[in-house]
Amino acid sequence: MWDYQHSVETTATPEVLWHHWSSVAQWPQWNVGIEKIEIEGPFAAGTMFTMTPPGDDPLRMRLTEVVPGKLFTDELDAGDFVVRTVHSLEPAASGKTRVVYRTEISGPAADQVGPQLGPAITADFPDVLAALVRLAES
Template sequence: MWEYEHSVETTASAETLWRHWVAIEQWPRWNAGIEKIEVDGPFAVGTVFTMTPPGEEPLRMRLTEVVPGRLFTDEMDAGDFVVRTVHALEPAAPGKTRVIYRTEISGAAADQVGPQIGPAITADFPDVVGALVRLAES
């Protein structure tokens, strides 16, 4: 398995951050790694969305876990490996929220593909989380 985690503390409330997460159609406004996104249902387990990174092919993903106000997990199943990203909110220092993005690549081919694609998938996490935090704090 391949793993990576990035977290940031913010003064934005978990409720405010959560509102930005559940508005999937709005992600391209604050996430430069998304050119286009299409959602096939509500923000709930089982909902599929298709995300197109700039200049790349669309990626079909599915919400596999949703704990309102706290976390959600999306998953891309590539057959012999699965890319799973957990987006979590935790209480931090008084008046602060910790925003966590954690990606795991598992499955039969994870040891081969993880070190190759994992860094590319997660390279923009600091920028994405930073943009989300700036939006939520404004």
């Protein structure tokens, strides 16, 4: 298995951050790693969505867990490996909100694809979280 986590703290409330997360059509406005996104239902577990990174093929993914105001998990099932990202909101000791993105790649091919694919998927996490926080704090 391969995994990576990045987090930031913000003065934005979980409610404001959740609004931006659950407004999927707006993700490309603050996430430069998304050129286009289409969701096939409500922001709820089981809903499929298609995300197109700039210059890449579309990726079909599923929301596997949604806990309003707290976290959501999405998965890309590639057959011999699964890319799972948990997006969570946690109270920080400072009294702020900690925003956490954690990605793991698991499955039979994880040891082969994880070290190359994982860093490519997560490289923009610092920029994405910084943009989300800027928007949520404005």
